[in-house]
Amino acid sequence: MNWPINDIDxxxxxxNGDDCGVFVMKYMEAVMSSKTVAWKETIDWCKEMPKFRxxxxxxxxxxxxxxxxxxxx
Numbered sequence: 001m002n003w004p005i006n007d008i009d010x011x012x013x014x015x016n017g018d019d020c021g022v023f024v025m026k027y028m029e030a031v032m033s034s035k036t037v038a039w040k041e042t043i044d045w046c047k048e049m050p051k052f053r054x055x056x057x058x059x060x061x062x063x064x065x066x067x068x069x070x071x072x073x
Contacts, residue, residue, distance in 0.1 A: 012045040022052050 014023050023045070045052075 015046050
């Protein structure tokens, strides 16, 4: 198959070897919300990385908790 490739200007980039997954998840979150994002103008992504990790962790625990509740009904 021929998949289209869309280049996005000014995407933030990680400054270490640890945060690639978080960058991908935050990018996909924005794509799924259909919002137009001025990536580099909005926030300092590297500075906000601990907050992003905490949000993702909380969402995972919340989803897991909801699954447990549903399985007990």
